[in-house]
Amino acid sequence: FDKDNTNDEDCGESHEEEMARRFGLVQQVIIKKSWLERLQSQWHERWRPKVWALLEDPASSMAAKVVTAVTSVFVFLAIVTFCAETHPFFRYVKHNVSLSNVTSVKDAQRLTEPYMFLKVSEGTCMVYFTLDILIRLLVCPDKVKYILQTQTVLDILSVLPFYIRQIVVAVDSDLDTSDGLYFFNSVRLIMILRVLRLTRHFSGFKILGHTIKASAKELLLMILLLSIGVLTFSCLVYYAEQ
Numbered sequence: 732f733d734k735d736n737t738n739d740e741d742c743g744e745s746h747e748e749e750m751a752r753r754f755g756l757v758q759q760v761i762i763k764k765s766w767l768e769r770l771q772s773q774w775h776e777r778w779r780p781k782v783w784a785l786l787e788d789p790a791s792s793m794a795a796k797v798v799t800a801v802t803s804v805f806v807f808l809a810i811v812t813f814c815a816e817t818h819p820f821f822r823y824v825k826h827n828v829s830l831s832n833v834t835s836v837k838d839a840q841r842l843t844e845p846y847m848f849l850k851v852s853e854g855t856c857m858v859y860f861t862l863d864i865l866i867r868l869l870v871c872p873d874k875v876k877y878i879l880q881t882q883t884v885l886d887i888l889s890v891l892p893f894y895i896r897q898i899v900v901a902v903d904s905d906l907d908t909s910d911g912l913y914f915f916n917s918v919r920l921i922m923i924l925r926v927l928r929l930t931r932h933f934s935g936f937k938i939l940g941h942t943i944k945a946s947a948k949e950l951l952l953m954i955l956l957l958s959i960g961v962l963t964f965s966c967l968v969y970y971a972e973q
Contacts, residue, residue: 779869779870780870782866782870783867783870783871783872785798786798786863786866786867786870787867802859802863805855805856805859805860806922806925806926808852808856809852809853809856809857809860809922809925810922810923810926812849812852812853812856813853813920813922815845815849816845816849816853819843821845821846821849822843822844822845822846823843823844823846824843853893854893857890857893857894860886860889860890860922860925861890863886864883864886864887864890867883882924885921885924885925886925888921889921889922889924889925890922
């Protein structure tokens with residue numbers, strides 16, 4: 732029994748030492764216990780690694796698993812909301828507007844608006860994602876490295892169009908139907924790539940990724956053979972129809 736307690740204490744200390752090294756709080760690999768006790772007395776150094784583990788490592792605690800689950804719900808809710816906003820069933824025609832002469836999807840999108848519950852859902856998701864980015868920026872070990880990460884850039888690009896649209900509409904509501912704003916709304920599609928952040932926490936996706944990486948040459952060869960077959964038979968069908 733005493734041996735198990737000793738092992739648990741050693742694991743706890745090694746975890747604290749590892750987190751301290753990652754956040755640049757110590758210079759040496761071996762840290763004295765008395766120095767760690769003084770380190771834990773400082774609020775900033777004590778809570779920043781814990782918050783970072785809460786956001787980045789679902790296996791660190793039950794609370795981290797809950798945060799990951801909540802983030803997953805918001806990601807899928809944002810994707811569903813984005814898709815629903817493009818369907819005519821979830822949109823209503825603006826005042827003094829007729830769709831009788833509308834021939835393009837873009838014009839139909841401009842002359843209609845999504846229902847209020849979709850706007851509320853979108854705003855809630857964007858606020859959550861914004862807080863997630865800001866908190867990660869505050870507690871990350873290396874801010875420059877975090878900002879330059881591809882996933883961070885994609886996260887910022889996924890929420891930026893929402894705030895640009897709110898600012899533009901607040902300044903001039905007539906710009907709500909402009910081509911530029913329509914393009915920014917399309918950029919929100921990047922939020923789908925947020926799913927890639929979640930795949931890092933599931934072993935099945937990791938195994939699949941390693942499998943694809945190890946079999947990349949064989950997969951490319953298979954795709955090449957399939958492409959040749961598709962191209963050949965599509966040409967035969969084309970000339971047969973002529």
